[in-house]
Amino acid sequence: MVLMITLGIIGCGAIGSDVAKAADEMKEIAEIYAYDGVEERGRKLAEELGKVKFQPVDVFLPEVDVVFEAASQQAVYEYAERIVEAEKDLIVMSIGAFFDDEFRERLVEKARVHNCKIYLPSGAVAGLDGIKAASIGGLDTVTLVTTKSPEAFGKHFDRRTILFDGSAREAVQLFPRNVNVASCLSMAGIGLDRTKVKVVADPVIRFNSHKILAHGKFGRLRAEVENLPNPKNPSTSYLASLSAIALLKKIVNPLQIGI
Ligand SMILES: NC(=O)c1ccc[n+]([C@@H]2O[C@H](COP(=O)([O-])OP(=O)(O)OC[C@H]3O[C@@H](n4cnc5c(N)ncnc54)[C@H](O)[C@@H]3O)[C@@H](O)[C@H]2O)c1
Incomplete structure (x- = not known):
């Protein structure tokens, strides 16, 4: 049946x-x-x-x-x-x-x-399958780099500017709109305290991007998505x-x- x-x-x-x-x-x-x-x-x-x-x-x-x-x-x-x-x-x-x-x-x-x-669900990121598999053998570092235009943060910069560089646990307090991606990645890999997050404002980029970088016993992983917004809700990918x-x-x- x-x-x-x-x-x-x-x-x-x-x-x-x-x-x-x-x-x-x-x-x-x-x-x-x-x-x-x-x-x-x-x-x-x-x-x-x-x-x-x-x-x-x-x-x-x-x-x-x-x-x-x-x-x-x-x-x-x-x-x-x-x-x-x-x-x-x-x-x-x-x-x-x-x-x-x-x-x-x-x-x-x-x-x-x-x-x-x-x-x-993996949501707005790619690469969680690799992070989960790699975590079995041992991951040394996992970093999420989220890049948006300065306007998305209500700022004006004429060059690439790192707004935050710290743990996923700290990042979600300061950038709550990153909370879904940071939580999911942390649970897939090495937890909220060991997962690093960089939040970047870049006037050159056209689309919000989430990039996952990881190193471990398996080797190296790099996965990036440039997200188009959902037509019904521009703050959702x-x-x-x-x-x-x-x-x-x-x-x-x-x-x-x-x-
Ligand atoms: N996991 C991810 O990668 C990811 C990506 C984007 C959005 N999200 C999350 O998914 C959720 C939905 O996103 P969306 O873009 O569809 O939002 P949306 O605002 O377009 O829709 C949410 C709907 O849920 C309803 N709602 C809110 N709280 C409710 C409650 N307590 N009981 C019943 N209905 C309720 C609202 O009235 C609204 O119609 C949000 O929490 C968002 O943060 C997760």
């Missing part, structure tokens, strides 16, 4: 609606329930897409197999524990919530006890939506490519 799943979506903004549209066309997804704190966003999606029904999370939770969160860190704190306690798999986009060590450890332990999975859709396809596909 072909694997069919029912999907719940929390957050019907840029990423949530991209994922809902893709899921609506996936034959392995039987039904989709969507919820948004702004009710008309969820209702609009339900009107546009055949498989989507608008329902509050507590109502749809017993019906679904997998819940996809693309709302906010607040939503992760609000729903994640209830989702895993209900033995449903969970995909989290607001990965910054995992920056809270105590919350992350409690949630992961609950998922273990309730035998379900928590998936963190389009690749973030695509990584979530790719993860959903991986969940329902018998052929698993990459780690």
